[in-house]
Amino acid sequence: MAKLNQYVNLPRISLFVERGITSLDRLGPVHFKANFKMDDPMLAKFRTVLVSEVSPYTETEKKRNRWYKLQEPVGMQVSEGTEMVSGTTAQLPPSGGAVYKIETRAGDKTVESTDEIETWRRLFFQTFYMKHGSDPKKDVPNLKKTLDYYEKTLFVELLEVPEGVHTEISYLENATSDDLIRLVKPKYTVKDREPWVLALVFSNALPVRRVIEIGVDVPGNVELPGRLWNNAQLVFRLPKGKYAWWGINSDHDAKNGGKGIWLRGDGRLTVDGKEFVIPKDSIDLDTSESFRAGKGFNRLRITLPEKARNQNGIFSKSASFNLKLLVADGFSGGFALRDENLLTVARTAWWRDTENAESEKLQVLNHELGHKLGMVPKGGRKFGGLYELDAPDKLYGDVDLIYAGKNPSQDVKDYVRSHDNAKGHRGAHCERGANGRKTDQGWEWTGNPQCTMFGATSIEDAHSPQNFCTACAKLLIRQNLDPAHSDAVLSFNSLLDTE
Numbered sequence: 349m350a351k352l353n354q355y356v357n358l359p360r361i362s363l364f365v366e367r368g369i370t371s372l373d374r375l376g377p378v379h380f381k382a383n384f385k386m387d388d389p390m391l392a393k394f395r396t397v398l399v400s401e402v403s404p405y406t407e408t409e410k411k412r413n414r415w416y417k418l419q420e421p422v423g424m425q426v427s428e429g430t431e432m433v434s435g436t437t438a439q440l441p442p443s444g445g446a447v448y449k450i451e452t453r454a455g456d457k458t459v460e461s462t463d464e465i466e467t468w469r470r471l472f473f474q475t476f477y478m479k480h481g482s483d484p485k486k487d488v489p490n491l492k493k494t495l496d497y498y499e500k501t502l503f504v505e506l507l508e509v510p511e512g513v514h515t516e517i518s519y520l521e522n523a524t525s526d527d528l529i530r531l532v533k534p535k536y537t538v539k540d541r542e543p544w545v546l547a548l549v550f551s552n553a554l555p556v557r558r559v560i561e562i563g564v565d566v567p568g569n570v571e572l573p574g575r576l577w578n579n580a581q582l583v584f585r586l587p588k589g590k591y592a593w594w595g596i597n598s599d600h601d602a603k604n605g606g607k608g609i610w611l612r613g614d615g616r617l618t619v620d621g622k623e624f625v626i627p628k629d630s631i632d633l634d635t636s637e638s639f640r641a642g643k644g645f646n647r648l649r650i651t652l653p654e655k656a657r658n659q660n661g662i663f664s665k666s667a668s669f670n671l672k673l674l675v676a677d678g679f680s681g682g683f684a685l686r687d688e689n690l691l692t693v694a695r696t697a698w699w700r701d702t703e704n705a706e707s708e709k710l711q712v713l714n715h716e717l718g719h720k721l722g723m724v725p726k727g728g729r730k731f732g733g734l735y736e737l738d739a740p741d742k743l744y745g746d747v748d749l750i751y752a753g754k755n756p757s758q759d760v761k762d763y764v765r766s767h768d769n770a771k772g773h774r775g776a777h778c779e780r781g782a783n784g785r786k787t788d789q790g791w792e793w794t795g796n797p798q799c800t801m802f803g804a805t806s807i808e809d810a811h812s813p814q815n816f817c818t819a820c821a822k823l824l825i826r827q828n829l830d831p832a833h834s835d836a837v838l839s840f841n842s843l844l845d846t847e
């Protein structure tokens with residue numbers, strides 16, 4: 349008996365008959381045929397039989413999503429003569445690693461299919477990189493181990509297209525998601541495979557762009573020295589890890605007549621209950637001091653209006669300062685765009701020239717790909733979708749406004765506020781092996797993360813692993829990876845459709 353791979357997440361189109369797939373029959377639903385030789389007209393009935401399964405759907409999952417149940421084939425045919433060829437189509441559930449055979453019954457005869465079918469999934473990626481330095485091999489990490497892991501453990505084949513081709517895009521020291529889309533678009537050649545394909549981009553550094561409000565999001569308390577101490581100027585340092593959005597992107601710096609976009613409007617100073625407006629022209633970024641060799645600026649120099657100055661000669665005075673800024677709020681090791689088919693991994697961070705270790709890059713890649721493939725599902729929980737798989741036991745971060753849809757109601761906002769379990773990370777993650785504790789400084793984690801879906805790349809010296817924990821791996825095996833299905837977990841919208 350032969351075992352045939354059936355790629356349940358691909359459609360029956362000839363483009364996908366390639367690289368180990370030899371016929372259209374191996375794509376999508378399975379077509380079975382049976383031959384009977386009988387004298388009398390007769391009903392033939394088909395039955396799909398599950399032989400074995402690596403990761404069965406739970407009863408609650410099947411209750412929420414009928415596609416997780418094996419659909420009995422509708423094939424019931426009446427033979428018309430002595431020779432009958434009848435066939436049927438079986439829509440198999442979308443998980444990988446399930447083995448099926450088919451039985452046909454006509455009259456008192458039962459015929460078993462000669463072949464078994466094993467379910468597989470296949471997705472594609474086009475590789476892009478920003479050339480850095482002179483060793484081109486270093487720009488793209490060796491993906492073999494990751495791809496093997498997906499294939500051998502998770503029944504997912506991730507294939508590079510065009511095979512063996514890495515496409516160079518312009519080097520940008522710091523890139524945002526908009527930059528990546530702009531750079532990749534003209535060199536993206538795999539539109540014909542959408543939505544089964546994503547752009548995998550190896551970037552340099554990925555600063556996290558955020559608007560913060562001093563005095564609201566972060567404290568804006570300042571001391572105003574007495575007039576004797578030359579108090580016309582106030583120096584304000586941004587909190588640790590936050591830097592003005594300046595020197596990161598030359599287009600951004602050129603805006604507003606060369607003043608850049610880091611400053612969002614006028615500031616306000618409150619002294620003795622009185623509020624003074626500080627015009628934006630009086631607020632400067634001190635570029636004489638930087639975090640790293642002329643990069644990373646976090647000190648503001650604010651010229652106070654005469655009336656706002658501390659009038660006392662000697663004694664200082666407390667005041668509070670309020671201002672909106674666009675900042676680089678740390679750097680990200682990589683991210684997957686939520687709505688487009690693009691995933692990126694950074695080479696470095698924090699204006700450093702040292703490179704992240706290959707194992708770190710692969711961990712980031714697998715973590716972000718995991719998100720793209722629906723990890724970590726929240727089925728059965730407050731923000732879980734109807735079609736989502738059951739949430740695993742070590743889920744956290746599933747109560748987050750990002751799951752509340754557009755324009756969430758006040759009820760939903762209140763619920764998130766009171767049940768927020770983000771633990772310092774963003775979105776649904778797996779905390780197996782790790783323990784989070786809330787302190788005055790925020791969340792502190794201890795332990796050894798045992799899942800690549802932990803919400804950070806490391807806890808002190810314990811790095812998150814490259815692979816999923818067993819529970820999450822089982823979930824990935826039964827995710828619906830057909831992005832053409834309305835109930836699938838992927839959001840693989842085309843890059844070319846973005847503005």
Ligand SMILES: [Zn+2]
Nearest residue numbers: 715719777803
């Ligand atoms: Zn994550």
Ligand SMILES: [Zn+2]
Nearest residue numbers: 778799817820
């Ligand atoms: Zn896990």
